[in-house]
Amino acid sequence: MIMKIDVIDVLIMLTLAWILVAVYQDFKKKEIPNWVNFSLLIFALAFRLFYSIFSNDYSFILWGLAGFAVFFVLANLFYYSRLFAGGDAKLMMAIGAIIPFTNSWFDNLLIGILFVICLLSFGAVYGLIYSVSLAFGNMSEFSREFRKRVYENKQYILLDFLVLILFFVSGFFLAESMLLLIGAIIFVLPFIYYYTKSVEQSCLVKYTSIDKLTVGDWLAKEIKIKNKTIKPSWEGLTESDISLIKKNYRKDVLIKQGIPFSPVFLMALLVLVLIKYLWASDWGLWQFF
Template structure:
């Protein structure tokens, strides 16, 4: 287990840097994410050679490829921005894979922790965003619309099932069911926050490469498409030239969620070793 301590320390340093950049500029530098992959794999290669443990490097390399797949999945699914997706890819070189089954337990286990921590962080962060926003409750209710039975049915079922399994000693499964019951409610809450707090009219001079536009933009003879990879440098230059304000979808500074999720993961790993992973 000691061979992972340096990798954990490395990831903590990189993620602290990423979180600071994300809060300040809403961007995570590409060189930061790619250098984490390079340094982590270089350490694995050096350790593998010095200790004659080839699989330590191989598992890290496969882990990187495995998480690159997840990164693309979440990026093109618009769950993560580009910097967040690349940070996830980089963590594939860091996580303690020691067998092929670990890609399922550790990989999905970490992603589960990340989404749980991310959901809690987003909920807390969004409460500050909606303060003073008139009509939030009305918009939230409108978003739910005729799906109240589904939303509140899931919520009540999740609460009762969670309590049942909690008292039957299957605490983890009870917790999962409770979280599952909250999902529809959280989905409509997130949609309302997105509509009321995350969409803003932006001057062309304030646009950044990769910004997500809300809808297609007509520019006289052409159209700038609402693409998953966001605005390009040339498109930003064109918008500056015609002086057109743009509705963009801003995101939360999410890198801090990676740091907090990794702290939870490392605590569980150091406390319980690999034995805690099958609960995921």
Template structure:
């Protein structure tokens, strides 16, 4: 369908530009996110005149579902404003086809792909940062591993699986999972504390940074810890002469995960079939 091609091309262009901006500046322009939302709904409106209003309703439903999810993730401080707005735009692009059929699940498939590929991408990025900042990372990582609570927890889990393995032999294979989880959890925590939490000047703040400490001036809290929005940045810029530095946790440039997930949605089935063809 021509509509699908037009929406896909626009989405890919926006995702490529947004990924580049996120890599370079850790910030995605609002006009790009809002542009995707209005373009997707506008194009659907034009096509719906000839093809029926289900075309527009499909995009509106997709936008609404991802709007609710984006707000949830934003309130939980898992995503910044740019990620949330882009998710809404992708909801308008992908939509929920009406009447319901197998293609109506494309929105769900994209979201799960985003979470899965985003996790892999996030871990790869953390490994890159850990290698780049290996001195400060290793110091924090060793400190994490030396904690008696985590060692006791690891020992308890491993002992549990070993005991169960005496009853069911196949459970021996699962004994490695507590060890992997233990080191992975401590690795992620060490990277966040040593490489992502920083004291920076207000000039270097960007929308989406996580403020991990309240900003205090003259014994008053002028800004509570939160994900920074454009209004917060304006407020902090006004206090630049009074507040020298603030403590933030930098986020991972997550937008490339959107691009990977959308490519998976468009070509994943063909790639999976091709891979099975090679194996069998």
């Protein structure tokens, strides 16, 4: 069932423009400001509300509220499982108010699932490519950090190698190729961890002057000020933390930066746009199943 396709087109175009601003801010300031996320959310709901009032069809705003509610839960799940930073989670909530494009609960469900699948799959590929580019751009620091981690964990790597041999021998004698695959995955996992931590330590941890600290910045190590210790946390620095640091701390602060994730939201939304305009002009995604 079609829901005011021309109105949806306007909503999509303005949303793409908003996300481009988020991408720009993310790369420039290493964060998505609250004003970008909240203004997008307010715009989406206000747009839906005004259209519902003038068209006397309140399903338009109700679907927006429903999408926001579902993505609010998902965004918090991703945030507290440490998949998303705070800005990314807020951007996801705002997009949740936008992507219910039809009056069909089934099509809206498929659109939401497709968006989340694209977000996570593109995010994995994007994160890998971005981290590899960081490693190559800081090769000397990265290789030094990686060798150090491998050396410090050589006993675990030896154990890991013995597990690999055990799985390969078992797979060979039992003629089970799955055991070979499991053994290879188990062997590779520690190196992926060492690689990730090495990229983080050598490329994403930087000293920042106290006057450039912002709410949500991640401390790379704790700061002791008089009788108070500010410890690293997933929520990042608070206003009171920054105020305390500026008043009583004179050194630069070691901050852990994140990977700008907003381009993945843009890519995932573009997939939905391409599906609409190339294959499913009425958003009838059920035809693909």
